[in-house]
Amino acid sequence: MNNVLLDTNILLYAIDEESKYFKSVQRLLNTDTINFFTTSKNISEFLSVITRIPNSSISVEKALFILNDFQNSFRILYPTEESNVIFIDLLKKYTPHGLKIHDYEIVSIALSNKIKNIATINKKDFERIEEIKLVTIQ
Numbered sequence: 001m002n003n004v005l006l007d008t009n010i011l012l013y014a015i016d017e018e019s020k021y022f023k024s025v026q027r028l029l030n031t032d033t034i035n036f037f038t039t040s041k042n043i044s045e046f047l048s049v050i051t052r053i054p055n056s057s058i059s060v061e062k063a064l065f066i067l068n069d070f071q072n073s074f075r076i077l078y079p080t081e082e083s084n085v086i087f088i089d090l091l092k093k094y095t096p097h098g099l100k101i102h103d104y105e106i107v108s109i110a111l112s113n114k115i116k117n118i119a120t121i122n123k124k125d126f127e128r129i130e131e132i133k134l135v136t137i138q
Contacts, residue, residue: 007120008045036074083112
């Protein structure tokens with residue numbers, strides 16, 4: 001498990017010190033033997049969530065500061081033609097609907113970069129996908 005893709009919820013809990021997952025996520029992120037990645041899709045979701053939270057949203061300026069810290073800790077992966085082919089194949093195989101389709105795009109980007117391990121709190125989002133292995137945080 002050298003390469004692990006971080007799902008959006010891991011990014012969110014990495015900055016939420018009041019979350020029950022904060023310490024577990026920090027332990028994971030401080031593991032020296034793992035190379036961490038996330039996707040541009042995860043970053044967009046992360047920024048969307050933290051800038052709209054009622055009564056505690058973060059300014060875009062602060063959000064970009066956090067994003068800069070993230071970029072120093074892990075690599076951001078982007079969609080490619082190869083990931084798009086994988087994405088379409090996954091959609092044909094699993095036929096997800098609605099918001100679930102985002103998860104399949106994230107998986108396709110990971111798989112196109114030879115990453116099969118995905119760290120998430122919400123294992124139900126990915127548990128149907130045979131092509132990956134979940135790294136769950138408790």
